[in-house]
Amino acid sequence: MRIDETHDPALTSWVESANGHADFPIQNLPLCIFASEGKERRAGIAIGDFLLDLAAITDALGDAWTEELASPVLNGFLALGSGPRVALRQRLSELLSNEAHRDGVEGALIGQSEATMHLPTLIGDYTDFYVGIHHATNVGRQFRPDNPLLPNYKYVPIGYHGRASSVRVSGEPVIRPSGQRKPPEAEVPVFGPSRRLDYELELGVWIGCGNALGQPIPIDEAEDAVAGFCLLNDWSARDLQAWEYQPLGPFLAKNFLTSVSPFVVTPEALAPFMTEAFVRPDGDPAPLPYLDGGSERPGLGLIVEACLSTRAMREAGMPPHRLSRGRAADAMYWTVEQIIAHHSCNGCNLQPGDLIGTGTLSTASADGLGSLLEISQGGKAPLTLPSGEQRSFLEDGDELILTARAEADGHVSIGLGECRGMVVG
Numbered sequence: 001m002r003i004d005e006t007h008d009p010a011l012t013s014w015v016e017s018a019n020g021h022a023d024f025p026i027q028n029l030p031l032c033i034f035a036s037e038g039k040e041r042r043a044g045i046a047i048g049d050f051l052l053d054l055a056a057i058t059d060a061l062g063d064a065w066t067e068e069l070a071s072p073v074l075n076g077f078l079a080l081g082s083g084p085r086v087a088l089r090q091r092l093s094e095l096l097s098n099e100a101h102r103d104g105v106e107g108a109l110i111g112q113s114e115a116t117m118h119l120p121t122l123i124g125d126y127t128d129f130y131v132g133i134h135h136a137t138n139v140g141r142q143f144r145p146d147n148p149l150l151p152n153y154k155y156v157p158i159g160y161h162g163r164a165s166s167v168r169v170s171g172e173p174v175i176r177p178s179g180q181r182k183p184p185e186a187e188v189p190v191f192g193p194s195r196r197l198d199y200e201l202e203l204g205v206w207i208g209c210g211n212a213l214g215q216p217i218p219i220d221e222a223e224d225a226v227a228g229f230c231l232l233n234d235w236s237a238r239d240l241q242a243w244e245y246q247p248l249g250p251f252l253a254k255n256f257l258t259s260v261s262p263f264v265v266t267p268e269a270l271a272p273f274m275t276e277a278f279v280r281p282d283g284d285p286a287p288l289p290y291l292d293g294g295s296e297r298p299g300l301g302l303i304v305e306a307c308l309s310t311r312a313m314r315e316a317g318m319p320p321h322r323l324s325r326g327r328a329a330d331a332m333y334w335t336v337e338q339i340i341a342h343h344s345c346n347g348c349n350l351q352p353g354d355l356i357g358t359g360t361l362s363t364a365s366a367d368g369l370g371s372l373l374e375i376s377q378g379g380k381a382p383l384t385l386p387s388g389e390q391r392s393f394l395e396d397g398d399e400l401i402l403t404a405r406a407e408a409d410g411h412v413s414i415g416l417g418e419c420r421g422m423v424v425g
């Protein structure tokens, strides 16, 4: 991934709200799918407070990728791989920075407040990993104080197959799930609404070209399979999870909803912010050869953040309270490239538009814990909010807001947008 003129920190746009925009300056240009009054779903990019309707500027795009960009999902465009993605980025950067193009393009801008965001792809498959080593350790310690990490963790990027049908874009209400739970003191389980509803702060990876069945993606080519990134909230019912998860792993505790931010932030946009991978402590095993390699800077330099707003806080006019903040690269024992190489190493085919979650991104620090399960130590240490309310897990009316920012010296910082969800009873 190279730095080119589209990353120039001096570059500005004639879309004035883009200049200095926290998430969407001209150096970002994330893809999305949106609808607006009288118009069906179609492809766009975010620029400042606006979306640019890509299907409406086919002339200015030189009649390239016309069919893919007029589609109600981005699968077709993402499947084209990095060449067309880079070419589109370079063309849009020119169109939105050079005043000479303003007349031909400005009419295709739609205010974000007037648009309805949709999932960027038709998600064939969704997989969630567990590469946050501090999260895995913190959760493991609650069950096995002396042996928190299972012996496979440092050899295998652990994951499970999630449910694609219940992935929704930011803003979808979180309907409190019912299910079986068995309190420790009870002899038999009961059925009812979850009492330990939680969030998980994760990043999502959108797959571009993918691989054919039976053809693994080598670690040195894994970078090319990634089309972009988003925020992902893996809503989790901890009481359902504790009772159901053995021996086959998460099921109904997780598949009632997964929320993602609507923008596909490309590897090109993130190029200046990539960093070194997690440094394995002395004594840890080296990755097996099929997981050893990849690009020089595979670590995600994104600062991820989770905030909580309760009904009482909103009624009192209080801002959301930050629950955690930390750098993704400091949380991820395995890189995205290792995740992809591992997922496909047996020949399993990843397809354009597939979604992969990293796993909960907790750092080693107490202010970087990516779930309430960790923050409240399984409910033993409830969190006190600025409103005076206490939380061990989520209550009805609570809203979770995930954000992520990328910053680096000499570059204009960018963001991933927001991933919101409010719990309803």
Ligand code: MN
Pocket (backbone or CB within 6 Å): 128, 129, 200, 202, 234, 357, 359, 360
């Ligand atoms: Mn998860």
